[in-house]
Amino acid sequence: MSKRNIGNLYDPRQGDQAIRMESLRLPCKPTEPPRTNYFSIYFIESGSGSFWADASKFYLHPNSLLFFVPYQHIRFAPTRSVHGELIQFHANFLCVETFHAEVGCSGILFNDPYGAPVVTLDEHARSEVLGLVERIRNEQGREELAFGEVMLAYLKVLLILATRLKTPQAAACGPGLADLRHPVLAQLRDLIEANYQTLHSPADYAKRLHVTPKTLGRIVRDHLGTTPSDLIRNRILIHAKWQLLHTLKSVKEISREVGFSDELYFSRLFKKATGYSPTFFRDFETEIRGGSNLSMLSSHAPILRSGGASDS
Incomplete structure (x- = not known):
């Protein structure tokens, strides 16, 4: 290479x-x-x-x-x-x-x-x-x-x-807590953390938050500078990158784990976000790290810090 x-x-x-x-x-x-x-x-x-x-x-x-x-x-x-x-x-x-x-x-x-x-x-x-x-x-x-x-x-x-x-109280706070000034955003964060592997549509989250998709989009854009779709996609990618780096699961298995039955669609999504395919990402990083990254146990890859949970 x-x-x-x-x-x-x-x-x-x-x-x-x-x-x-x-x-x-x-x-x-x-x-x-x-x-x-x-x-x-x-x-x-x-x-x-x-x-x-x-x-x-x-x-x-x-x-x-x-x-x-x-x-x-x-x-x-x-x-x-x-x-x-x-x-x-x-x-x-x-x-x-x-x-x-x-x-x-x-x-x-x-x-x-x-x-x-x-x-x-x-x-x-x-x-x-x-x-x-x-x-x-x-x-x-x-x-x-x-x-x-x-x-x-x-x-x-x-x-x-x-x-x-x-985060002055980082030990007790979840990520981004200081930035979630609108009450809907904290609820949205918790919903995404619980459902990002199965729910990919902003409309699903808007329904659970009892707001319209348009209202949810406006709140996210005004306060976080992004879209609900990108929040969900970024959370999926954090999980996928962890699994690629630290487990021996196949790309197909990881794709299904984050809710995509089409491995090719998942691979295109990953490449658009990172510039490289999932296979290249795993193989290259594992090679230059001497395989040490694969010693980690498989996990849910949470980013909310609680107890002794693994981070992503």
Whole structure:
């Protein structure tokens, strides 16, 4: 599998680093970063405008952190040029998918289909982030003894800081709780969590919420910048990616597990969302992770943090 076939994907066989950092400069024009299998943290120091995470629209503000998951489609539309820093890391460096018990950020910073992937920084938090960014940059540049372990430590601190800022009571709160300001949204989240594997139509959820599909669509668009269909689809994909990465279930079995009798339809949906087929996604990630990802037990892949449940 050659480099030209995998575009911007991290591949240690090609000498790629599992963590990388670079200065961020976005001009006042639409920009689409290439899809990557890194987790991405954008530190926005200055600039403004809009950005899209898949089909969800959000606003760019100075002094903020943005969080994106691997293979996600990202688009920026700055109205003022954006300056900052970009930190990217692969699961080989820090597996957010399974390391949530220590870092606590999966379902809060990453993999939350119900909330904005944004953390706003006050002056004190901005100063702390700047210090951590500078330390990570220095370690990356010097490559001294155990520099990888030191970078990992600083990255964990950054993620914990961001998690605390986004959900001050993260241990008791579900993902996106602070963003669900309309009572229907919390109910919708709970309904999707309970039914995403069997109910795929927004009309089914609108009926259970005693609102019209049009009203539900307006509430979701106004408060979350997306559509009910995209909320459901993103939740399905979180589950599917977990199963592909951490179990030996066939694509056909996973397709049926999330409510699609047509494996080809599921594969097209997956490829449209990630840029790659389910088979490539599993085979490539398993190969570059040395198979360690397949040691996990099969699970329902919940994102709502409760007890000792596995996160996605």
